[in-house]
Each structure stands twice: as C-alpha cells, then as structure tokens.
Amino acid sequence: MAKLEGAAITREQFLLREMQIACQLHEEGLSNDEVIAKIKSKNLIQYPTERMVGNIARVCCKRIDAVEDEAITRIIASGMPEAAAQANLYAMMCTYPLVRNFMVEFVARKFQELDYTLDSMEMNAYMTSLQVEYENIANLADSTIGKIKQVLRKCLIECSMLASARSVELTPIFLDSDVRKAIEAKGDAEALRAFGIQGVA
Numbered sequence: 001m002a003k004l005e006g007a008a009i010t011r012e013q014f015l016l017r018e019m020q021i022a023c024q025l026h027e028e029g030l031s032n033d034e035v036i037a038k039i040k041s042k043n044l045i046q047y048p049t050e051r052m053v054g055n056i057a058r059v060c061c062k063r064i065d066a067v068e069d070e071a072i073t074r075i076i077a078s079g080m081p082e083a084a085a086q087a088n089l090y091a092m093m094c095t096y097p098l099v100r101n102f103m104v105e106f107v108a109r110k111f112q113e114l115d116y117t118l119d120s121m122e123m124n125a126y127m128t129s130l131q132v133e134y135e136n137i138a139n140l141a142d143s144t145i146g147k148i149k150q151v152l153r154k155c156l157i158e159c160s161m162l163a164s165a166r167s168v169e170l171t172p173i174f175l176d177s178d179v180r181k182a183i184e185a186k187g188d189a190e191a192l193r194a195f196g197i198q199g200v201a
Contacts, residue, residue, distance in 0.1 A: 004134040006098025010147040012059045014158050016076075016088050018045045022060035023077035032061040063088075066095040071182035083176035085158045086195065090183060092155065093191055098137075102126070102152050103194035107161070110170055111196040118156075119168040123149045172196045 021044050025035045039057040040050060047053045064073055067090065075087040093100040106126050110116065127145050131138040140148075156162040160173050175195045183191050 002134055003136045004098050004101060004130060005136070006096030006101075007136070007140060007144065007148060009092070009096055009099060009151045010144060012056075013151060014088065014092070014154055015056065015060065016085055016158060018056050019060050019063065019076050019088050019091070020084060021045055022057060023064065023073045026061075026064055026073055027077045032065070035061055063091040063095045067091040068094070069182055069186060071178070071185070075176070075178055075182065079176070079178065082160065083179055085160075086173075086176055086179045087182070089155050089159050090179065090191060093194070098130075098148070099152070099155065100191075101130070104190045107156070107170070108190070108193040111172065112193065112198065116170040116172070117168060118153075118162065118170045123153070 021039065022035055025038055030038065036054060036057040039045060039060075040053050043050075043053055045053060045056060047056060067073065072087045072090060076084050076091065079087060089099075089103075093103055110118070127137075127149060131140075131145075137145075150165075153162060153165065156170070157164065157167075161171055163169070163171065173196060175192070175197060180192065180195075180197065183195075
C-alpha cells in the first residue's frame with residue numbers, strides 16, 4: 001500500500017502567527033538557520049520552552065522551503081490577514097501531502113459540484129477512504145485520526161471556508177488576487193480549484 005505523509009499536522013497546526021514571524025525574518029534575508037536562531041534567542045513566538053520554540057521555527061522554515069515562492073512568503077509576512085491565511089494554507093498544501101489531498105480531492109470536488117455541506121459524517125467518510133488507500137493512515141490511532149480531522153477543519157475555518165468548528169456549511173471565498181497570481185505563476189491549477197476557482201486547466 002502507498003503512504004500519504006502529513007499526519008504531523010496534529011502537532012504542527014495552522015501556525016499563521018508563527019509563519020508570519022518566520023517569513024518576515026526570511027524577507028530580511030536571513031537563512032533558515034539564522035531564522036531559527038533568532039526566533040529561539042528572542043522567543044519571538046512566545047512558546048514556553050526553548051525546545052518547542054526551536055521545533056516550531058524549524059516547521060516554519062520547512063514550509064517556506066516547500067512552497068518555494070517568494071511571493072507567497074511575502075504575502076504571509078506582510079499581507080492582509082485573509083490573504084496571509086490563504087497563503088499559509090497553500091504553504092501547508094505544498095508541505096503536507098495529506099493537506100493537499102484534502103483540499104484537492106475533497107474540498108475542490110465539493111466546490112466543483114456546488115455541494116457546500118461538510119458535516120462529521122463526510123469527514124469520517126473521507127478519512128475512512130484514506131485508511132483504505134494508505135497504509136500509514138490505516139495504522140494511525142483513532143485519537144490521531146480525530147485530531148487530523150480537527151486540524152483540517154481548522155484550516156478551513158482560518159480561511160473563512162467554514163464559519164466555526166460546529167459549522168456544517170462550506171463557504172465559497174474570494175481568493176486574494178495576489179495569492180491567485182502567485183499560485184497561477186507556479187502553474188498549480190489543482191490548488192486554485194481547491195480555493196473554489198473554476199475553469200482552470
């Protein structure tokens with residue numbers, strides 16, 4: 001059976017504020033090691049232990065490297081809140097195959113079919129389909145599966161695709177024009193469809 005990496009989102013979460021700080025330092029020309037060192041030395045993300053600070057700083061740098069796009073990094077660093085959240089979700093899609101699968105195979109299809117219902121039964125069915133297809137997902141504990149579902153829904157909440165944790169209605173959003181241009185420049189039509197943009201090849 002194949003594997004679908006990305007269950008680390010249960011630890012690493014959405015991290016918009018932390019990503020904004022790391023991206024700002026990246027924009028100043030600091031290397032990954034320098035970004036991590038500065039965040040640790042000044043505890044810029046206000047975590048309780050140096051180990052946690054270092055771990056999250058490394059996660060942020062991993063996402064910056066994965067997205068490989070200065071425009072996206074710049075939007076996260078200094079864009080308007082909605083645009084930064086959208087860009088951060090895109091960075092997560094570039095970092096975690098599980099997040100990309102969810103957005104491209106599940107959310108994009110719902111937008112395409114004009115199906116705006118997203119309840120717990122559908123999330124359960126989605127995760128069950130992954131457990132059938134991917135060995136590493138099948139081997140996860142039920143508690144971990146539950147956390148993955150929570151984080152995936154949290155991603156949608158942060159980008160205003162869901163109104164709240166209890167919401168069962170998927171809301172189409174206006175994708176920020178700068179985020180759209182950056183994703184288009186990368187030729188990532190799949191990601192555009194995941195944000196509700198139709199008619200892209």
